[in-house]
Amino acid sequence: MASVRVAVRVAPENTKTFTYDFSYDSTDRQSSAFTSQEKVFEDLGSDVLKAAFDGYNACVFAYGQTGSGKSYTMMGAPGDAGLIPRICEGLFSRISNSSRCDEASFRTEVRSEPIYNERVRDLLRRKSTQTYNLRVREHPKDGPYVEDLSKHLVLNYSDVEELMEAGNINRTTASTGMNDVSSRSHAIFTINFTQAKFDAEMPSETISKIHLVDLAGSERADATGATGVRLKEGGNINKSLVTLGNVISALGQESPLKKKSAFVPYRDSVLTWLLKDSLGGNSKTIMIATISPADVNYGETLSTLRYANRAKNIINKPTVNEDANVRLIRELQAEIARLKALLIQGNQVSAGGRRPHCWRSVFMIVWCF
Numbered sequence: 001m002a003s004v005r006v007a008v009r010v011a012p013e014n015t016k017t018f019t020y021d022f023s024y025d026s027t028d029r030q031s032s033a034f035t036s037q038e039k040v041f042e043d044l045g046s047d048v049l050k051a052a053f054d055g056y057n058a059c060v061f062a063y064g065q066t067g068s069g070k071s072y073t074m075m076g077a078p079g080d081a082g083l084i085p086r087i088c089e090g091l092f093s094r095i096s097n098s099s100r101c102d103e104a105s106f107r108t109e110v111r112s113e114p115i116y117n118e119r120v121r122d123l124l125r126r127k128s129t130q131t132y133n134l135r136v137r138e139h140p141k142d143g144p145y146v147e148d149l150s151k152h153l154v155l156n157y158s159d160v161e162e163l164m165e166a167g168n169i170n171r172t173t174a175s176t177g178m179n180d181v182s183s184r185s186h187a188i189f190t191i192n193f194t195q196a197k198f199d200a201e202m203p204s205e206t207i208s209k210i211h212l213v214d215l216a217g218s219e220r221a222d223a224t225g226a227t228g229v230r231l232k233e234g235g236n237i238n239k240s241l242v243t244l245g246n247v248i249s250a251l252g253q254e255s256p257l258k259k260k261s262a263f264v265p266y267r268d269s270v271l272t273w274l275l276k277d278s279l280g281g282n283s284k285t286i287m288i289a290t291i292s293p294a295d296v297n298y299g300e301t302l303s304t305l306r307y308a309n310r311a312k313n314i315i316n317k318p319t320v321n322e323d324a325n326v327r328l329i330r331e332l333q334a335e336i337a338r339l340k341a342l343l344i345q346g347n348q349v350s351a352g353g354r355r356p357h358c359w360r361s362v363f364m365i366v367w368c369f
């Protein structure tokens with residue numbers, strides 16, 4: 001990825017410069033520098049799709065102050081789709097191309113697990129009383145997961161759209177002094193994507209998890225003018241984002257040269273616990289930092305850019321997630337094929353006149369006197 005430098009400037013003597021992989025300006029549609037949703041998808045979303053089809057986990061999370069464009073980037077606006085719908089559409093378009101060529105079979109499941117006030121809810125469960133305050137648990141191999149969270153099998157993009165609409169109606173939104181449609185929860189949309197195919201006549205099955213995360217606004221509580229319930233919400237939002245910052249800092253300090261790895265406080269918040277793999281483990285992860293061009297937001301902008309700067313130091317180690325049983329079958333098949341080849345080779349040598357290298361019965365006549 002190419003590195004792009006972003007500068008924040010208020011007064012000439014106060015210029016701060018940061019370097020990131022990409023920078024986009026979507027403030028003015030008339031400007032030649034304007035970046036469309038399509039371009040953001042081309043640069044970032046297509047990498048997510050590639051990772052999923054290659055069998056890797058992927059994650060995109062948007063971080064920034066309220067009203068700076070996180071939901072616009074992730075979900076989009078009417079007629080101007082953002083990353084999540086484009087990634088889902090792209091996924092099904094590639095699935096239908098591959099299915100037409102009979103290359104593979106696919107299974108796609110989605111979940112929506114927003115975290116509101118440090119509690120996980122189930123946005124997509126249709127009829128149940130147990131839709132909020134779900135428990136997070138950790139599987140020794142598969143990592144953290146939400147117990148009893150509903151999963152939905154989707155066969156095409158319209159299935160996803162239908163679920164998203166249902167989820168949007170349920171999502172907790174409340175107004176703050178800064179943004180009338182401010183979302184006070186961290187929205188996590190997860191796609192589980194399984195691919196089964198034959199590679200050189202050997203079965204293979206990969207399972208990729210794609211986390212698409214629209215975080216709640218990162219502004220300080222005092223900046224929003226919130227009181228009462230809103231203040232408590234703000235406290236919990238801050239708690240998870242502060243923990244996210246601590247996790248990012250701890251991971252950024254890790255180095256393959258260090259013998260002992262630093263303690264990473266994933267479990268200090270539900271958000272970081274659930275995203276454990278995506279943040280510092282087996283995932284190709286993209287952080288999008290959204291900032292406002294207004295000079296009144298200089299402080300928040302600088303804090304967002306510093307936050308993103310720390311995330312750049314994290315080195316993940318993604319691996320292809322292959323089903324262990326299928327891998328075993330494939331390895332056994334490869335071994336059988338190898339032994340068969342050896343046998344054929346042996347028979348050919350024997351036909352050429354040399355003693356075949358295989359078991360023979362030996363008769364001995366023993367004369368007894």
Ligand SMILES: Nc1ncnc2c1ncn2[C@@H]1O[C@H](COP(=O)(O)OP(=O)(O)OP(=O)(O)O)[C@@H](O)[C@H]1O
Pocket residue numbers: 026027064065066067068069070071072073076077179181182183215216217218290
């Ligand atoms: N680049 C953009 N182009 C056009 N409209 C935008 C852009 N960024 C944000 N908006 C609009 O600004 C408003 C606030 O943006 P958005 O809801 O995405 O902010 P947010 O960061 O998600 O806020 P919150 O933290 O409250 O969820 C929305 O009406 C959105 O459509």
